[in-house]
Amino acid sequence: MSGVRKERADAVRNREAVLAAAARLFADHGGPERVSMDDIAQAAGVGKGTLFRRFGDRTGLVRALVEQRTERLRAQVVSGPPPLGPGARPDVRVLAVLDALLRFKLDNRPLMLALENADVGSPYQNEAYELWHAQLMALLAEVRGHRDADFLAHALLAAVRSDLIEHLVRAGKSPGELCEGTAALVRAVLGGADSPEAGKVEEKGEAG
Structure with a gap:
């Protein structure tokens, strides 16, 4: 039994x-x-x-709703097709993961902002953050080695914090501009990879 x-x-x-x-x-x-x-x-x-x-409480309800919506995105990263899933080069996957997270947060702005602000105003104290950080850290270690992978994973995730996204959207930045900025940051962190594949993620209507 x-x-x-x-x-x-x-x-x-x-x-x-x-x-x-x-x-x-x-x-x-x-x-x-x-x-x-x-x-x-x-x-x-x-x-x-x-x-x-x-x-x-309401935060627990928001968390459950976000977890429900991120389930598909997590599955794509763990076992889906490239560029998010295994099979693509690690540098390509770093950009794909950041791009997907940015698009997901743009599509779910009120929910993500509420969740990231719920834990004493910090997004770092929730399980979802730990999952994405671990994923990015592993990919960065493949590209650059382990020395700075932990810090750089935090730094890249800071670029898609919901409070920053909210600030930039309110300042007039378009989703396209935010995606382009994220791609430029990833290229800079990874050493300015010249491959068109490393600087481009296939356009999607919705991440996750």
Whole structure:
């Protein structure tokens, strides 16, 4: 007999209903901070107590929604096709990962800003950051060696922090300009690779 308890079907349905309701309300109202847990419980058709037991608080709900949306992107990086997945050169994958993260954060600006600001105003204290840092550090170590890989992975992720993206978008920067700037930064960090493949990521409508 397995020690893993299978989630009840009604619990799964409630979870999906809550996440769908939260996503809709957050989008309609311009961000999580403008939506109460009462609003979400009512829209999802569940009790407020159920909501708090399942997600803890609004930050826990935001985190669950972000995790749901990043699941596909994570799978692409771990086992998908190039340029995100294995098979591409590590320098190409560094750019692809940063580009995908930037596009994902642009597509989910209110959610990502709320999540990164939730942990004492720092994005460094959440599991998702650790995952992307480890991925980039491993790729950078392949390109440049291990000596600076840890720091450079942090530095590259700083360029796609949600508060910086928000500042630049409000200042009038277009998504295209942000992607071009990210690519230029990656090329500089990796030593100015001349290969067209290293400086270009296939255009996608949505990352993840």
